[in-house]
Amino acid sequence: MKLNTFNRIVWLCGFLAFTTVAFAQPADLSKELYKATGIADSLKENANAVIRYSSDEILIKGAGKAVLKHYKLVTILNDKADYEARFQIGYNRKYDVVNSIFMRVYNADGVLLKKYYKSDMYDGLAYDDATLVTDDRYLGIKHTIASYPITIETGYEEDLSSFLDLGSWNIQNSETSVQTSVCKVSADPSIGFRYSCKNVKLAPQKGNKDNLETYTWQVKNLKAEKPEDDVPEWCVAKRIAFAANQFQFMGIPGDFSSWQSYGKWQSALNADVCSLPEARAEEIRKMTADLKTDKEKAKFLYKYMQQNMRYVSIQLGIGGLKPFPATFVDQKKYGDCKALTNYMYALLKAVNIPSYYAEVNAGTNKEPADPAFPYDPFDHVILCLPLKGDTTWLECTSNRQPFGKLGPFTENRRALLVTENGGMLVNTPKSSMADNVFNSETHIALNEDGSAKATVKILSTGEYRDLYMEMKSNSNDDQKAFLIRSLKLKQPSVFDIKDGADENDVKEVDLALEYDKFYDMAAGDKQFYRPRVLDIWTAAIPSLEKRRSDFFFEHPLQKKCTTVIDVPAGYTVESLPVNVNLKFSYGNYDVTYAYDAAKNQVTSIANFNIINNRIPAAKYTEMQVYMDNVLKAQNKKLVIRRKAS
Known part of the structure; x- marks a missing residue:
């Protein structure tokens, strides 16, 4: 920063x-x-x-x-x-x-x-x-x-x-x-x-x-x-x-009459710190010699930087704007956003891949720079690679960010590219719902007395992946509290969390749950269940007479929850929740339920999508009604009954 x-x-x-x-x-x-x-x-x-x-x-x-x-x-x-x-x-x-x-x-x-x-x-x-x-x-x-x-x-x-x-x-x-x-x-x-x-x-x-x-x-x-x-x-x-x-x-001194003139000033600050010594540059070229494309080389060097450097903030003198030399980072193995971005620039420069130092206002849904009013709203630096037909952006302060993905911290706003011709405002990419995926697979085994055991596999990408990567650094109790709160998990009597693999930028988390009483209510020979251990959506949107401002989600998202329930021997399904299909202008929800009598299993598949993170104020009421209906749909009960003797 x-x-x-x-x-x-x-x-x-x-x-x-x-x-x-x-x-x-x-x-x-x-x-x-x-x-x-x-x-x-x-x-x-x-x-x-x-x-x-x-x-x-x-x-x-x-x-x-x-x-x-x-x-x-x-x-x-x-x-x-x-x-x-x-x-x-x-x-x-x-x-x-x-x-x-x-x-x-x-x-x-x-x-x-x-x-x-x-x-x-x-x-x-x-x-x-x-x-x-x-x-x-x-x-x-x-x-x-x-x-x-x-x-x-x-x-x-x-x-x-x-x-x-x-x-x-x-x-x-x-x-x-x-x-x-x-x-x-x-x-x-x-x-x-x-x-x-x-x-x-x-x-x-x-x-x-x-x-x-x-x-x-x-x-x-x-x-x-x-x-x-x-x-x-x-x-x-x-x-x-x-x-x-x-x-x-x-x-x-500097000139801020235009974005271009300010970019020239920043470029001059960077000019004497953005190269590695020739001997070190030659080592970098040897490291990437067997890689064929610029993108392959850039991806390799990005991973190298993530594995070998760490982020710290340094605010000394002009250091608030001028990066520390690439040689400093190479030797000390740390730097702030300016220094790490400049170091990545120097690594790419060593293998003749052009890139641009890019200043940006960081934080979820932060204000974009104004093309008509040059000033300094920026507090962060990222890197832009103008690869042929595939412009790629890199967040250089994170050791777990996927190559070419920015996320809500810097996406969907204007960044100032510091080029050889001065500053140029460009838009950073905007993620789609397919970039932020939450997918859960749940198996619940019900017992006749209403107790149950459940396993949950969560696979996540994008911001959900980042969330679960961050979660694992917390204590086990804090992880449990977070999962119960964020997923609206029914409180288990036994709760085990296993930190799964992180492969191809897909993070896995596995849960093993036991319940002394899983049903919500029992009456005579019937038991009433919430047919899942977690909710696909948990947030209630308040009703307003008139919304003045646009509504912002943190990011677009795509969620899918598949649940298989083993009905206990001696019981059968009395009634299933009805299938539901809901839509509003910027999202959709659907859930289906099916009973396989031969296996005595109930399978439900729910999907929930938000297409755009910014909802116009004029669409707020439509969204509020839609969200309310989603929550109501999730409250429908599965009813099972004991079979006649």
Whole structure:
């Protein structure tokens, strides 16, 4: 992962009104704003917090030179907005100076309860479990809330001498209303300041002052909205993104007026680190000498990298954007996404296979880059191989990702190829339901007393494979809990898990289950069963009067569950669940049941498919009804009865 100046670890009382921007209290701020009683009822509706007043000022003095000032007064109505009482801001000691930091706490009547300053804050390294070393740090403090409502006042000022882009003004967060919020940008005309409105139409008041271009945005009395499930924040969050054509990042100037010009800047950063020494390159050529095609060689070298290198995050100096040399990775056997991708590039270069370093925004259903608004949304790097008639993408940080498969982490969005001619936005591939397959084969042996033994074989590909590969690193108890929850397994009395093979990118997991009582109910000579040990689909979709946003699954999917049930001797089938065939615009479900009297066996085959991971809001109700019917279909019972003597 790479971190740019503004997308570091940065929070101010949860989320900043400005992504990275405190200074003293505005002189004309009314004292009534500190009192919770002054909040209009309309702003309390659906709100956990109310922004009483916020002000963000950005002075862009030149490329890489900016002063950010932030002030915020927020009333917290309940514990769901406790994040607003946390102050955490990331910074870099070499290029950031943070001053005038304060946090003040007021009770419901506007009486000052507590003051915090910079000296009260924790100052630590900003890293996660995968980060080995970093230059990035953070300042943080948290106020413990005793009663509600409570008002938090925060502010600070940051002087920057390095930036790549200028982040965003986040206007409104989920379940938060806004009484008044103002953002003002003053920019040297020579840097080419730009902005782009996201999920909002809000024109600035433009002007000129002291030879600077000025832009001022203001919002008032924005009511809180109830959040909708399963929609990425970027699809709904009201914000205005900022950028500048001219930048300077950690001492290196650049041009961001186009994707092409930025790509040239990145290409220059990579130029002296993307080759292996000739002796090592010759060794690589010998390793692949018996392979005939470029694809065979690329697949071999990808597996070699996966088996010999490991991922760690390194954030030192320009290292947030510049890869460590390929020779470093070759010798040390580790690197971050930039270094490993660059190393794979160097391996391919050694055998004369061209490839492109590609920057991308990583994470499931993350925001794609905007072709019309060049800026830096990227936090990850992958590799693109323009093989003849078969463009192939490689995720270089995973030691188990199949060759040529990206998965939801980076698929179906725009990536910036760093080419010899500069940057070029291209679409990463989109997986189909056939790429993410879950297939289970279950055999259940029923006993006359209602007990049962069952075996389950799970075969999985794509994201399901990744899920079960990840699962095996957990404790046995955690694996059982995960399987019971995710598959809606009927709780067994004996539960054994066997980690099966992973061949041809198909992962096998085998389960052995025993039940003291498998039936749901017994009445007289009849027993009623759920005719399976797991459900093919488990998620209920809530009913809504009107869906505002598109609904997102993590990925398309294809599931099949085959179940064979041995009916106990002395029993026969009284009734089978009815066969069901359901469809909606983006998926289908069917299940069939058959009884073989000669074998005294019931066989069911269920299929469930989601064709596209993004469902338009207009199709939400259709999908909700469909999903509800799928769950109902799975609740139908198999009834067996004792044979007459």
